[in-house]
Amino acid sequence: MQAQVARAEALVGAARAYLLERVGDAWRTVCAGEALAPAQRARVRLAITHAVRSAARAVDLAYEAAGGTAVYAASPLERCFRDVHTATQHALVGADSDEAPGRVLLGLAPGPAPFL
Numbered sequence: 001m002q003a004q005v006a007r008a009e010a011l012v013g014a015a016r017a018y019l020l021e022r023v024g025d026a027w028r029t030v031c032a033g034e035a036l037a038p039a040q041r042a043r044v045r046l047a048i049t050h051a052v053r054s055a056a057r058a059v060d061l062a063y064e065a066a067g068g069t070a071v072y073a074a075s076p077l078e079r080c081f082r083d084v085h086t087a088t089q090h091a092l093v094g095a096d097s098d099e100a101p102g103r104v105l106l107g108l109a110p111g112p113a114p115f116l
Helices: 002-033 037-070 076-088 099-105
Strands: none
Touching: 002 037, 037 076, 037 099
């Protein structure tokens, strides 16, 4: 349980730091009156996706550590598990959401996938 908590903390902390870094960079650009470059948009999108997936993995770690008690509706972890996995199904962070940022970071057009 203690190791799972530590892993969850590291996942959430790293994801938060990356998201704040990318959003901060975009914010500074916009505040300077400039348009965001495609690579900046791609990195913000990637940071959002990474944050959601990391949050889900952190909840998974706690859920797994709790054992059988986590499956009952009375368990706060059951609701957290359900809520975070519902969030992972949003189109912005779904299974294909890495494609457009990856394409842009490789110097290609975003393609047909949804993009910021």
